[in-house]
Amino acid sequence: MGQAGKGLMNVMVKRRVHVAAAAIVSSDGDKALIARRPSNVDHGGLWEFPGGKLAPYETGLEGLKRELHEELGVEIKRAQPLIRIHHEYSDKHILLDVWQVHEFSGEPFGREGQAVRWVPLQELVNYPFPAANLPILQAVMLPTEYFITAEEADDAVFETRLARALVEDNVRLVQLRAKSLDEAAYLARAERALALCREHGARLLLNADPALLEQVDADGIHLTSERLMSLERRPISEAKWLAASTHDQKQLTQASRIGCDFVTLSPLRTTPSHPEVPPMGWHDFQQLVERAAMPVFALGGMTRFDANHARAVGAQGIASIRDFWK
Numbered sequence: 001m002g003q004a005g006k007g008l009m010n011v012m013v014k015r016r017v018h019v020a021a022a023a024i025v026s027s028d029g030d031k032a033l034i035a036r037r038p039s040n041v042d043h044g045g046l047w048e049f050p051g052g053k054l055a056p057y058e059t060g061l062e063g064l065k066r067e068l069h070e071e072l073g074v075e076i077k078r079a080q081p082l083i084r085i086h087h088e089y090s091d092k093h094i095l096l097d098v099w100q101v102h103e104f105s106g107e108p109f110g111r112e113g114q115a116v117r118w119v120p121l122q123e124l125v126n127y128p129f130p131a132a133n134l135p136i137l138q139a140v141m142l143p144t145e146y147f148i149t150a151e152e153a154d155d156a157v158f159e160t161r162l163a164r165a166l167v168e169d170n171v172r173l174v175q176l177r178a179k180s181l182d183e184a185a186y187l188a189r190a191e192r193a194l195a196l197c198r199e200h201g202a203r204l205l206l207n208a209d210p211a212l213l214e215q216v217d218a219d220g221i222h223l224t225s226e227r228l229m230s231l232e233r234r235p236i237s238e239a240k241w242l243a244a245s246t247h248d249q250k251q252l253t254q255a256s257r258i259g260c261d262f263v264t265l266s267p268l269r270t271t272p273s274h275p276e277v278p279p280m281g282w283h284d285f286q287q288l289v290e291r292a293a294m295p296v297f298a299l300g301g302m303t304r305f306d307a308n309h310a311r312a313v314g315a316q317g318i319a320s321i322r323d324f325w326k
């Protein structure tokens with residue numbers, strides 16, 4: 001396009017497109033189904049989560065059911081909202097309304113001649129996707145529950161309780177939060193927690209100085225909101241997870257700016273640990289999540305019974321100390 005044409009694009013009103021897409025996860029939870037966009041369309045040749053534009057009056061799930069039938073020949077049996085992403089392409093605003101499909105019938109194949117492939121979740125990052133898709137890759141790799149460890153002076157009690165949560169509650173994502181320990185004690189506890197998490201196939205994030213990853217090879221760092229706001233750029237490599245605690249729009253914007261992979265947003269409800277902080281409630285929470293473009297865990301008085309509701313308002317799920325610490 002010539003210079004004059006580009007100038008014209010700037011004053012043109014961009015199209016708004018609502019797209020429903022499916023993160024179809026295999027029953028073992030290890031793989032997702034992706035398809036390659038034909039070379040002659042928008043973002044041609046890139047991989048995508050199957051789906052397409054909604055017809056007028058269709059809801060996200062209705063549109064998705066129709067698209068998966070047309071594109072893959074499968075019928076959705078059970079699906080749950082995963083993440084909503086608002087993204088600006090040069091020619092349009094897109095809302096990617098992504099659903100996690102837990103159950104479907106039929107054998108998926110490329111009914112429009114497109115390549116279709118089951119890919120292990122960790123390998124998704126090796127496939128070229130449209131620019132809007134990064135948060136989908138993050139969301140599909142994360143569970144719905146994020147367990148934050150409680151303050152506990154006694155190492156043996158700590159280990160028993162962490163092991164219980166890993167075994168009985170099937171916790172797969174853990175944040176080691178231990179403000180009352182000095183650096184040496186935190187380090188020792190991190191080593192033990194990492195061994196336990198590895199044994200049970202769970203990931204461990206350290207709520208600590210990012211430099212600590214050089215001493216303990218945990219899966220990532222969880223930044224306090226204070227650390228988050230003090231950083232100029234992402235402090236650790238892309239190979240590790242970076243999460244942060246957020247409480248408002250400013251902190252969410254900063255989390256996105258430095259490339260956090262996911263965040264907690266709190267306090268949803270009033271909690272005994274922070275009785276003086278006013279809760280945001282589901283309405284304000286939903287408004288903040290809608291524009292976050294990254295997985296968000298609801299925190300503050302949450303239990304596992306809230307996970308479906310959290311999903312329904314756009315969150316990844318819930319984070320909790322108390323619900324898992326028994």
Ligand SMILES: Nc1nc2c([nH]c(=O)n2[C@H]2C[C@H](O)[C@@H](COP(=O)(O)OP(=O)(O)OP(=O)(O)O)O2)c(=O)[nH]1
Pocket residue numbers: 019020021041042043047048049050051052053054067094096130131132133
């Ligand atoms: N299906 C899908 N579309 C995506 C993804 N990421 C992404 O940016 N998009 C964009 C590309 C397109 O501009 C738009 C989806 O349009 P589409 O071409 O799939 O729409 P459709 O299936 O209804 O096809 P058509 O009838 O318009 O040919 O969303 C994704 O993961 N899956």
Ligand SMILES: [Mg+2]
Pocket residue numbers: 050051052053067071
């Ligand atoms: Mg499509």
